[in-house]
Amino acid sequence: MHLMLLILLACSCKQREALPSLNETYSYTDKKPFGGFVAFTYIRQLLENRFIDTNTKPFDVAWKEMKDYSSNTKYSLYILITKNLILTKPEADALINYVSEGNDLFISADYIDNDLLHKIDVELGRRRELDAEIEGSFRKTSLRIQSSNGDSVFNYY
Secondary structure, three states: HHHHHHHHHHHOOOOOOOOOOOOOOOOOOOOOOOHHHHHHHHHHHHOOOOOOOOOOOOOHHHHHHHHEEEEEEEHOOOEEEEEEEOOOHHHHHHHHHHHHOOEEEEEEEEEOHHHHHHOOOOOOHHHHHHHHHOOOOHHEEEEEEOOOOOOEEEEOO
């Protein structure tokens, strides 16, 4: 009886694996879920012979600095990954100008500022997403990772 109690106690005290942080940082140095390390590393490998710079400045300031460099190359690609893209009028104008001059822009964001969307004549509908959140179906969102140690399931929302 005492042996069985000790075994049960030992099993219940076994430390559970810590769940990874689900903070949405999108930082190119962050290796956690919602970090950008994997994407940044892959892009560096894909574009290995190209100049790659990370920038945290407002886009209108960054664009002024990039103009000198891109005039020599005639082309650049700006990748913008963020949770929410909210821009000032000068930033939105600079993005439009950047693309108008023949450069490419890739934006990945959960929310994109309506002023920018209006400038490029795009409308986004988030109704289905909001309905799903209200209905609670987002609560069922998860990621299953299979390994030799068994499955790990990480739930979101």
